[in-house]
Amino acid sequence: MSTAETPAQRLARNFSELLQELRVAQAGVQILFAFLLAVAFTEAYAEQPFGLRMLHLVTVLLATVSSALLIAPAVWHRVLFRQGRRVDILRRANLFALWGVGFLAAAMTGTVLLIAEVAVGGPVAIVIGVVAALMFATLWFVFPRLFDHDTGGAD
Template structure:
């Protein structure tokens, strides 16, 4: 039998923090995954409508690119689960969290692009022309600002010591 080495309070705290970070990340991904999977199903179902048979090249091209964005988003937003499962109990939780965070951000970028493509696609089919394109531009601005620009601006205002670990939790001041 091996010797049991007591875990210091700092290491225990580190493990709890990592577990909390992973749980928070997985909860956030569940929200995004549901949305992108519903969107993906909607985009696939469009091809089976009578109206799609008469769609022009622009609509078909926009549809295909949008489906590819949605598929990339599904792949990236679901990737953390298999990473966690495959590396389970290997002492790699910190690595899983780091990679999963990158996948989550990239997956959200592709989800935003898929949403913009969907709005553009629907705008083109419903009203067409510059109004349809304007709706796509509006969606791009909305998602870009709310999901990326504003949070990145707020992140730039942080006064957290850059050398310390980012636990992803709320700071108590």
């Protein structure tokens, strides 16, 4: 008895896997977003230098864009699922997921830089921010590319 998937089953599985992956990223960006929002309502926030408040704002905006990109595929599915557009949704959702985690990495790097600036300031804070950015880029985007040459896996 053959256990091969039909194209429709494969598409449904791929979409289900994508939504599961997005749930992980969405939880992370939502927790980060809540933290960043809370910071703006502390007494010490107004006393911070303009540059630090702008870094905070940019980081909030990065988290906002990430959230929008990561949530969009689920919304698209809800809006378009009865139109038989799952292939189109999956293709675009994959791109949005990658962009979404890219913006999440930038928001997390901004958060690390923000905290490092408050904790130690100056060049050390910048080095910490750069190390965070390199870590995300390496773990999330460089390492997976090293596996591109492995053709033994299933999709």
